[in-house]
Amino acid sequence: MMIPNFAPRAALLRAAAAAVLIGFAPELLAQAAPAPNKGDTAWLLVCTAIVIFMTLPGLGLFYGGLVRSKNMLSVLMQCVLVFALVAVLWSLYGYSLAFTSGNAFFGGFDRLLMKGLTPEANAATFSKGVVVPELGYFAFQAAFACITCALIVGAFAERIRFAAVLVFTVLWFTFSYVPIAHMVWFWPGPDAFTDQAAGDAATAASGFLFKRGALDFAGGTVVHINAAVAGLVGAWLVGKRIGYGHEAMRPHNLALTMTGAAILWVGWFGFNAGSALEANGAAALAFVNTLIAPCAAILAWTLGEWLGKGKPSMLGAASGAVAGLVGITPAAGFVGLGGALAIGFIAGLACLWGVTGLKRLLRADDALDVFGVHGVGGIVGALLTGVFAAPSLGGTGIYDYVGNKVAENYSIGSQLLVQGTGVAVTVIWSGVVAFIAFKLAGLLTDGLRVPADEEREGLDITSHGESAYDR
Amino acid sequence: MMIPNFAPRAALLRAAAAAVLIGFAPELLAQAAPAPNKGDTAWLLVCTAIVIFMTLPGLGLFYGGLVRSKNMLSVLMQCVLVFALVAVLWSLYGYSLAFTSGNAFFGGFDRLLMKGLTPEANAATFSKGVVVPELGYFAFQAAFACITCALIVGAFAERIRFAAVLVFTVLWFTFSYVPIAHMVWFWPGPDAFTDQAAGDAATAASGFLFKRGALDFAGGTVVHINAAVAGLVGAWLVGKRIGYGHEAMRPHNLALTMTGAAILWVGWFGFNAGSALEANGAAALAFVNTLIAPCAAILAWTLGEWLGKGKPSMLGAASGAVAGLVGITPAAGFVGLGGALAIGFIAGLACLWGVTGLKRLLRADDALDVFGVHGVGGIVGALLTGVFAAPSLGGTGIYDYVGNKVAENYSIGSQLLVQGTGVAVTVIWSGVVAFIAFKLAGLLTDGLRVPADEEREGLDITSHGESAYDR
């Protein structure tokens, strides 16, 4: 695959990440160091809290409601433990390897073992001279890492060995999440772009995809495609559930699934609008887009089901909401309201196909449709971001940090190419890492799958020694 | 009905809405345009997120827990689709017709099809020279429109045709929610009140009820009475559920209902305190009132049940909380803490009567007591706002934007008259629009009601092809 020379355009980027100021540009700190605005700090911390809320209980309920009651706790348990594990790994090395300066694929060791993470440390935003407490940024990004890894468990739910989930998570987090986050989001921050030369240097020091100009506002590639591909690989390797295709595997509690979807949505405001890192108009734009894109997706999915199957379902509407949220994630701060409605509508239809037509083609028992929703929605969103970010279509365009203004010529075609590159790199990288990680996990834990009779009886009792419900 | 000449007093108002600055007073923008404070922006966006949380999943769970399990998903589905539909309509024309300058009943077309809604646009607040990102204000008000329309579905739950809900929603949103919001909340913003003449002009340009001086801090009329009347009309027109009155129709899951009530409460802090539009002392006042009024209402309802029926119930306490929240909504920023306790206590008792004594009088199967709680609580709250806003009773009084101070003579009697006018206009307007909208919906969708055997089997399976629970 030929990758065009994006270098000159990369200096123009505005993306959903910030560099660690300290250590990167000490000379900047020497002069009057900017202090965080308390409105930004409040915003960032609140957003972080609600992104955490997305995984626990949001994702847990969304997923848990969809499985059979005998596996409810296993799903919750996997979400909780993946969350806890990743948050600790994030502290120990993940943050440092993702968000400090290193090479194009991995960061460095500046923040290893939480070194230097004090209340006084600040992190850059997307505005020159505007910083936020680095601990806030650390926590915000921790929440992203946690939910990404937790998303994966939906694909092989109801039959995987618990220990295998943990081993897989450690490996995949380290070798897929961390580098993809670095590739897509790491840059030296806006204050490095003092003139063209400095800008070029800063661009060169950025992540592999960032420097190519890939737009991913809040994690279409890093979070959704990344997790979805890992899930799909897992579903293939772990194999289909016993009885899949001829026994009914009805969701055991769609009220919980809807509650989970709604909590995901609320948290997603933090996810997307918080990715602006400041409480400003850009955050408000991302917020509104995160509101209306899923609404359009709900209407699309509902309409699709109504026309195609005769009845519109609540699970369809809830799935549509998530589809729209996934679709708008990479675009949230880059597109206008019209673009958001379009992306939402298209993502809704695409994911409806993802969980029906595509699912039949893939022939994997992706139990909770991680790929059908997050994969399809993520790819559609990533590509459409390239389209609707165009100022001519109401988008914000790309910001030129050297010229301090929106860059003038936006080419949908070449941006689409960049976006496609981002998608392709993520799909391949995550796929390969996931494959190896699952294989290793299987070796280390006596097989990826529980024995058949344990699967029949349910993982709650056999893996965790408890039952979700008693009447 | 004789409407006294409130015009001179209207310039003194402080209410829960803001005008769109841009386009309205371009000369203001010409001079040093104020920039939003990031604390305000953070506050407004967070409040918006939690108001959205109120509908999904809050209202869905609150309502859903109260129906029989066979109709659980239909309630959730109606909440989700009404939300999605209204949010999209809000983007397309609702916001423009409600919150831009037009006549006394409808706004104009300045924001039609999201025109001009960019990250740079700002909206006025209640303080001179203080603005917030207009997109934030747009989203905040969108959340209000969504929940208002969703509130209605409780009245005719468990038997209405799904398509009829959607048709009704489009009509009622357009012809009742939008104009009532405009009548009560539209004004040109504080900066227009530069002197007496300008103030008079600004008052004249305000909404029909706003200019008369009606106080509605966060939506007692616009949201609660408006929705409750529509629900009551719907309950009458759709007719009683099969078996109503002789079969037991027990709530299927009060744990969910309580969860929903609690989520409503948390979101209501955004609803009421967010209506201050700034993160200031007024917001803190509204916040505290939103905390203690429902507490007083819980105690009142519990006491009432305990003394009247022998046992205090959890559903009673949860209903009391909502009653208190509804009651304090129009008053939240206008009354002191003592007033809030009084309003809460009275609203608690009034709504207890609303769902028992009054309900028997009304002879409608308002399935989830939309009128008994939101109608009664809304009316009680609207009227008591006129009482407890009085500075002599610890209220804030009315602010004189020309004199830049609290107006001196507050007359409880004449304010009560204004409040009563607001209530009456809302009741009649919403009632008439709802009646026509239901009739039209019935015509367009083959009857408002599902066939009897579908009602028996439950709407989840028959309308949506799915079941909420499987064990």
Add this chain to the structure above:
Amino acid sequence: MMIPNFAPRAALLRAAAAAVLIGFAPELLAQAAPAPNKGDTAWLLVCTAIVIFMTLPGLGLFYGGLVRSKNMLSVLMQCVLVFALVAVLWSLYGYSLAFTSGNAFFGGFDRLLMKGLTPEANAATFSKGVVVPELGYFAFQAAFACITCALIVGAFAERIRFAAVLVFTVLWFTFSYVPIAHMVWFWPGPDAFTDQAAGDAATAASGFLFKRGALDFAGGTVVHINAAVAGLVGAWLVGKRIGYGHEAMRPHNLALTMTGAAILWVGWFGFNAGSALEANGAAALAFVNTLIAPCAAILAWTLGEWLGKGKPSMLGAASGAVAGLVGITPAAGFVGLGGALAIGFIAGLACLWGVTGLKRLLRADDALDVFGVHGVGGIVGALLTGVFAAPSLGGTGIYDYVGNKVAENYSIGSQLLVQGTGVAVTVIWSGVVAFIAFKLAGLLTDGLRVPADEEREGLDITSHGESAYDR
């Protein structure tokens, strides 16, 4: 017990409370009164909302899921009513007695009956010249009082008389919560520390434990130990549930318990990070610690169960999260990230022992392990705060408000002694008050316990006349 002379060191404290500025230091107000920063205000109000969210529905679901379904509503009802009752009492006298100037054990009457609680009143923070709206502080602290009292009900769940809960709550709130809050958290605020003499006077005017230098960032003693001891006393006095020890008393819905735990966690960010009272780096530190300590505790509890019992359980993981949250509460703003991980891990293991080994020793039917988690975790956290607050271990040390810098010599040994004093005073005080309060409640309500057949049938039907579930 000899209490060393801590007086000179108390002037160096930074703790989780603020004094009421108005009335305390009128001369300060005379000069240029500081205005609240809107970012701080937004932060404080949002934190308050999510702390409220902790009790309703968080604690309700966490506890409710653990009881048998026949008692679900009684638990929710107790949580709701305790919340409402305490919030009203807080308004009437609690806030005044806890947070205005009085003696070392009780505050005064400056805020009795909500006097002076206007939108204009401000409260001090931990930074000189920085204030927040007092109503925000009032509400924040109200939420603490409410959840503390609600925590207790878990200990005697499933058999206590509802009226007894209410009477007990009034007494214990008044005579234990209020004075302990005053003892630990009341101080005249940082602006009083103008020089050594003024600092000494301010210290002398502080609460009994505050002036001794006890560190309790967000309520390890005031909230957790306080409530846990009361619960344990209650469990003893109310007696064991019928069938305890030989009938299975399985949790009826662990999905709700997990949801509750997750909601508690999210709210705890407000609880701990909000206790910084400002949206600054200290808040970010407390936030991160509140994220990673429970993660370490989850890993610890899970590991402990896995190695000790053969299977790791979801209830264990959820309990571990709460254990870690309790443990980090007193330490959140004082320790570094490494300290947080250590405290979390230790608290996780300690509480696992608390609900197993210690529980067998205590021989009380503390139904929902209030003491095992909140008591053990609170004590462990309080003591370890003294260890890991040490700058040498990455902690913040103690701030010298006279010298306006971190004090130089931190002695872990003597701080441990102070912390132990705080624990001991809280245990004894709460224990004695709880004992008397339960005895009085029993006298006033015809016995603490419901009759045996009502306990058999379940409190939902017999005490509240309703059932949680119907299918």
Add this chain to the structure above:
Amino acid sequence: MKLIVAIIRPFKLDDVREALSEAGVSGITVTEVKGYGRQKGHTELYRGAEYVVDFVPKIRIEAAVPDNLEDIAIEAITAAARTDKIGDGKIFVLELQHAVRIRTGETDDDAL
């Protein structure tokens, strides 16, 4: 004595219970069951997965009656439970050899 087992539509339970009370049947025991028979089930769709649900919710009533009440009870049930649509259900009659009231130890007709 007879043990009468009736499978009926859930919403008819209250009517049937009243009819049996009036007919002199002193008690009944009720179970929530699922029935499969001539009455059609329905289809459910969860994203891509379509399930045909053949079972319909029914209520199973069990009533022990003295021999002389057999016909009366059958008639009472039939009258109360009938809607004339497929799926109204069945009545099965079994011979009951003994009955005991646990509380008193009374047996047979006295136990009912």
Add this chain to the structure above:
Amino acid sequence: MKLIVAIIRPFKLDDVREALSEAGVSGITVTEVKGYGRQKGHTELYRGAEYVVDFVPKIRIEAAVPDNLEDIAIEAITAAARTDKIGDGKIFVLELQHAVRIRTGETDDDAL
């Protein structure tokens, strides 16, 4: 063989199961049911709506026993389930014609 059907109070299930085990009954099948009889139900109130709930939760036990165990089993149940308050429940005995153990195809007494 006999098929013994017992309706008992839910909290007595463990006691009855143990008593039957000791009496030599090899297995039982248990159903959650609702009973209507002399024992009073209760009233529930949801806002304005008051419902009289006539049914009380009961447990239905089914045990197939060889003829010689009939009396022993009845006694065991009676002893274990009795509280002497209205609502203790009933025991019904039916004649069991055949029994089959699915796993082995063994029949009648061997199947139990």
Add this chain to the structure above:
Amino acid sequence: MKLIVAIIRPFKLDDVREALSEAGVSGITVTEVKGYGRQKGHTELYRGAEYVVDFVPKIRIEAAVPDNLEDIAIEAITAAARTDKIGDGKIFVLELQHAVRIRTGETDDDAL
């Protein structure tokens, strides 16, 4: 006529239902039950509290059949429900005296 009661493993329900249909049995009634027998239960641990759960989830099928279908039905059930592991369940056969189809009032064989 016979009333056949079968206790089977829950996941075998669909197979058994199909087998019975093919065998000519016109309808069945199904109950979720818990069984106690040779099959081992499991242990659950909730914090400090350990519970031994002796009961395993089972499905109880009730099918009224004409006499000539008795053996065929038993065979169909046995074949479909068998896994050869402990806990496959039992089949019990009772004599059915009468049957009534509520909808039509048809009786006995016609009612099935």
